[in-house]
Amino acid sequence: MPRQTRDRSRRADPCTLVVFGASGDLTQRLLMPALYHLAAADLLPDGFAVIGVARSPMSDTQFRGHIGDGLEKFAGVKLMTTTRKWLIERLSYLTGEFDNPQTFARLGDMLARRRRAGDGNGNGNVLFYLATPPTVFASLADHLSRAGLVRSDARAWSRLVVEKPFGTDLESARELNRRLRAVFAEDQIFRIDHFLGKETVQNVLALRFANNLFESLWNRDRIDHVQITVAETVDIGGRGGFYDATGALRDMVPNHLFQLLSLIAMEPPTRFAADAVRAEKTKVLQAMHAYDRRTALTCSVRGQYRAGKIAGKSITAYRRAPNVARDSKTETYVALKLFVDNWRWAGVPFYLRTGKALRARRSEIAIKFREAPFAIFRDTPVDRLAHNFMVVSIAPEEGISLEFNAKVPGPHIRLRRVDMNFRYKDYFAVEPATGYETLIYDCMIGDQTLFQHAEDVEAAWRVVQPFLDCWSRNGTNGLDFYAAGGDGPRAAEELLTRDHRHWRPIAAGPLR
Ligand code: NDP
Numbered sequence: 001m002p003r004q005t006r007d008r009s010r011r012a013d014p015c016t017l018v019v020f021g022a023s024g025d026l027t028q029r030l031l032m033p034a035l036y037h038l039a040a041a042d043l044l045p046d047g048f049a050v051i052g053v054a055r056s057p058m059s060d061t062q063f064r065g066h067i068g069d070g071l072e073k074f075a076g077v078k079l080m081t082t083t084r085k086w087l088i089e090r091l092s093y094l095t096g097e098f099d100n101p102q103t104f105a106r107l108g109d110m111l112a113r114r115r116r117a118g119d120g121n122g123n124g125n126v127l128f129y130l131a132t133p134p135t136v137f138a139s140l141a142d143h144l145s146r147a148g149l150v151r152s153d154a155r156a157w158s159r160l161v162v163e164k165p166f167g168t169d170l171e172s173a174r175e176l177n178r179r180l181r182a183v184f185a186e187d188q189i190f191r192i193d194h195f196l197g198k199e200t201v202q203n204v205l206a207l208r209f210a211n212n213l214f215e216s217l218w219n220r221d222r223i224d225h226v227q228i229t230v231a232e233t234v235d236i237g238g239r240g241g242f243y244d245a246t247g248a249l250r251d252m253v254p255n256h257l258f259q260l261l262s263l264i265a266m267e268p269p270t271r272f273a274a275d276a277v278r279a280e281k282t283k284v285l286q287a288m289h290a291y292d293r294r295t296a297l298t299c300s301v302r303g304q305y306r307a308g309k310i311a312g313k314s315i316t317a318y319r320r321a322p323n324v325a326r327d328s329k330t331e332t333y334v335a336l337k338l339f340v341d342n343w344r345w346a347g348v349p350f351y352l353r354t355g356k357a358l359r360a361r362r363s364e365i366a367i368k369f370r371e372a373p374f375a376i377f378r379d380t381p382v383d384r385l386a387h388n389f390m391v392v393s394i395a396p397e398e399g400i401s402l403e404f405n406a407k408v409p410g411p412h413i414r415l416r417r418v419d420m421n422f423r424y425k426d427y428f429a430v431e432p433a434t435g436y437e438t439l440i441y442d443c444m445i446g447d448q449t450l451f452q453h454a455e456d457v458e459a460a461w462r463v464v465q466p467f468l469d470c471w472s473r474n475g476t477n478g479l480d481f482y483a484a485g486g487d488g489p490r491a492a493e494e495l496l497t498r499d500h501r502h503w504r505p506i507a508a509g510p511l512r
Contacts, residue, residue: 012444014047014121016114020140021131022052022093028070031131034436036075040083043441047120049090051110055097063093076432098136104147123156127443130162137162138179145183152188161190161443164255169468170461177454190443191452195256197435200398204263207400219344227366228260230354231506233310235484240323247330249467252354254460258285260365261350265340274449285459289339296466301480301491303333305357308484315357315484329476332356335492349499353492357484360507363394377413386417399423
């Protein structure tokens with residue numbers, strides 16, 4: 001059963017972490033540095049070990065060297081020798097193909113040896129982490145089952161961590177859920193979204209539900225609209241093969257952006273416990289309006305970057321990138337206008353946008369409050385009053401700010417927009433983190449609060465599916481191009497100007 005408390009003062013349960021895809025980018029760049037940070041915070045148990053599994057032939061020593069190099073590069077801190085040694089000594093490696101039953105038989109032997117060795121994980125708790133291409137998620141679960149490696153009894157647990165993307169459309173997400181749930185119970189499956197490991201994202205819950213100040217304003221009577229932005233300066237680099245088959249909508253929207261939306265829009269849970277929080281998030285996703293294809297077309301914008309410059313560096317056009325079709329219609333930018341059909345949010349648009357090769361890196365949730373109903377200040381019509389935005393900034397800087405009108409000093413009544421800023425780093429020592437620390441720890445203690453339920457995933461794809469359908473019918477028709485280093489396609493601005501609204505600038509923010 002999922003644990004209902006979030007006691008972070010204790011070490012995680014003894015377990016073996018089996019990482020499928022251990023020679024890959026995610027493992028070296030994010031997972032292992034996160035384990036290092038957990039070890040440094042003394043949150044990993046004595047009975048902890050990692051077995052990495054992948055195709056590349058490597059000995060234990062070579063694997064340890066590969067991960068050690070990664071820690072130096074990606075941990076973001078000067079490594080402590082004792083912690084590094086503690087972690088590296090716990091790593092071993094198994095070379096094997098994921099479609100070969102022998103791989104799983106050998107893995108079973110390694111796990112059994114660990115249990116017999118009495119190294120503190122005598123019960124045999126195992127966390128299987130699928131850091132692999134999504135195409136093998138379901139078959140890996142089948143193989144684990146056939147090899148008898150999945151347990152869930154009073155003595156030991158087996159859990160499964162699944163990376164994104166979870167499916168490529170509604171049908172494939174349902175099928176993946178079905179196959180994983182044939183092997184693992186829902187409370188053993190942790191569908192990870194590393195955005196939810198970020199402090200600011202979790203702080204949305206604290207902001208809303210630990211402060212009565214804001215909650216009374218949090219509804220259609222006071223809020224005009226919400227903007228959720230995840231803007232990246234990076235282009236697709238060497239990931240053309242993956243990206244051209246995926247696109248910005250699938251890659252970012254049903255997971256990261258919808259998770260942010262659900263935290264902003266959810267009703268207060270009865271308690272801060274996995275089942276209560278997840279139930280409220282699921283209700284929001286289920287209340288999101290799914291358009292018919294025609295409306296989906298008018299409420300969406302897709303763009304693709306052309307050549308341009310970012311911070312003085314030349315960026316080649318998306319279609320010229322390696323492993324990308326020269327006539328690709330894959331979007332590298334998407335903007336959507338969405339609604340949540342419930343009592344609290346009826347009629348309040350949620351505008352979402354995300355893209356690559358943009359002017360600046362910026363992730364934020366901006367809540368625009370309604371204008372004052374009447375401007376009492378002489379010569380200041382209501383449409384010249386600055387807008388009241390509350391901005392939850394996730395990157396590049398974490399914090400929360402409130403923008404409001406203030407009087408400029410002097411004998412005349414003049415108003416100007418000012419900002420009230422809270423920056424995380426001004427109040428708290430923010431340790432370097434990958435975003436995976438909290439999530440991996442939560443998997444080890446069985447806390448599913450920050451993970452997606454099967455129903456969330458399917459509800460999200462239900463909303464995304466009409467966009468996929470109408471875009472695939474339209475081919476390149478409606479694909480807008482934008483220069484790398486710009487703000488995105490012009491049609492994205494029009495999506496809001498049609499509603500007499502504007503996006504916040506990507507580059508300039510209140511926290512800077
Ligand atoms: P990589 O391509 O770098 O790594 C894939 C890993 O899977 C490699 O270790 C590869 O082994 C192994 N593998 C693939 N097929 C087989 C097979 N048939 N048999 C044995 N091993 C196999 O991918 P990433 O690490 O970038 O991504 C992994 C997952 O994490 C993906 O689902 C991705 O969407 C997700 N993700 C990645 C992020 C990132 O920043 N990298 C961020 C968020 C999610 P080998 O190379 O030895 O053949």
